[in-house]
Amino acid sequence: MDLLALADFVLVARHGGFGRAARATARPKATLSRRVAELEAALDLRLFERGARELKLTEEGRALSERAGQLLTELEHTAASIASGGETPRGRLRISAPLLISQTAMGKIAAGFALKYPEVRLEVTTEDRPVDMIEEGFDLVIRVNPDPDDALVGRIFLRDRLVAVASPTLARPDGERPVPAVVRSAGDRQGWTLKTPTGPMILAVEPVLAMSSLIMARDAVRAGVGAGRLPLSLVSHDLADGTLVTWGDIDAPEITLWTLYPSRRLLSARVSAFLDHLKQSFPAGTPDELASFVGRS
Structure with a gap:
């Protein structure tokens, strides 16, 4: 099998067409079309x-x-690792991270990594949307x-x-009247289910502010405008010093932060170093x- 033709087929498949693949790689559309036709004929x-x-x-x-x-991705990683000096982390490392951890911790994480591995050019992009790696x-x-993805593997950190x-x-809520609340969207009027020693308790809420950023929501809750439903790590210092008080844990799935990558085999030295x-x-x-790592803000 012609590996060059196979690579061109994967390229066209990823871009969704010969024209898009040609524009993205500055290669002739006719060449890509011919390569794929040759692969189809061979198979x-x-x-x-x-x-x-x-x-x-x-x-x-x-x-x-x-x-x-x-x-092909594994082959690329192997070649890149060899070209970059084997197991010595160096070269470009591109990471996509969600907004909250980027705002609270990624600066410190990235700085520590850069000091440890000065030959790696680390680039962090902040966005909450799913990305095509x-x-x-x-x-x-x-x-x-994250939703399950057969093309990716990873771990919770x-x-x-x-x-x-x-x-x-x-x-504090008495269970009868709605409490003022800072929510993520203006239309969010769904009650909060709290865990209590006697079982779940539904807390009715009346939205008074809508904040798309959890940090903005925390700051508004600190100001006393309403209650908030927030990650423990984000308010841990406030609870410790009495700036905020807790009404209880929310009855909701655990929040897990994952690192995801295309394959657990043949990871580049750069990715392995960042995971470590x-x-x-x-x-x-x-x-x-996490709260201790971030510090008071």
């Missing part, structure tokens, strides 16, 4: 359904694209409670949980450990 399989305006993978094409893409060129992504908190000046750095930064991976 005696139709890999694409060619419509008037769109190109779709056949079932066989999709299966080949997924498997070949993983193998291969398409967008990321080596590693950090995500909160931090755990957190939601708590209902408020200023000590705000009256996270493990050293958060050996237990608890909310209090």
Whole structure:
């Protein structure tokens, strides 16, 4: 099998068409089309359904694209590792991370890594949306409670949980009247379920502020405008010094932060070094450990 033709097929499949792949790589569209046609002929399989305006993978094409893409990525990582000096971490490392941990901890994490590995050019992009690692060129992504993805593997490096908190000046709920609340969106009027020794308790809320940022929400809760449903790590220092008080844990799934990457085999020295750095930064991976790492803000 012609590996160059296979690589061109994977390239076209990832970009969703010959024209897009040609523009992204500055290669002739005709060359990519010819390579894919040669691969189809060699395999005696139709890999694409060619419509008037769109190109779709056949079932066989999709299966080949997924498997070949993983193998080619591993080959690329192996070649990059060899070219960059084997096990010595150096070269470019691109990471995508969600907003909250980027605002609270990523600066310190990245600085520590850069001091430890000065030959690595670390680039961190902050966004909460799911990203296509291969398409967008990321080596590693950090995500909160990610959906399962057969193309990615990873590990949990931090755990957190939601708590209902408020200023000590705000009256505690009596279970009868709604409490003023700082929420994530204006239309969020759903009650909060609190864990209590006697069982779950539904707390009715009346939104008074909508804040898309959890840090903004925490600051508003500190000011006493309403209660908030926030990660424990974000308010741990406030609870310790009495700036905020807790009304109880929220009955909700645990918050887990994952590092995700395309394959556990043949990881580059850069990715392996960053994973080890996270493990050293958060050996237990608890909310209090994250709060201690971040410090008071």
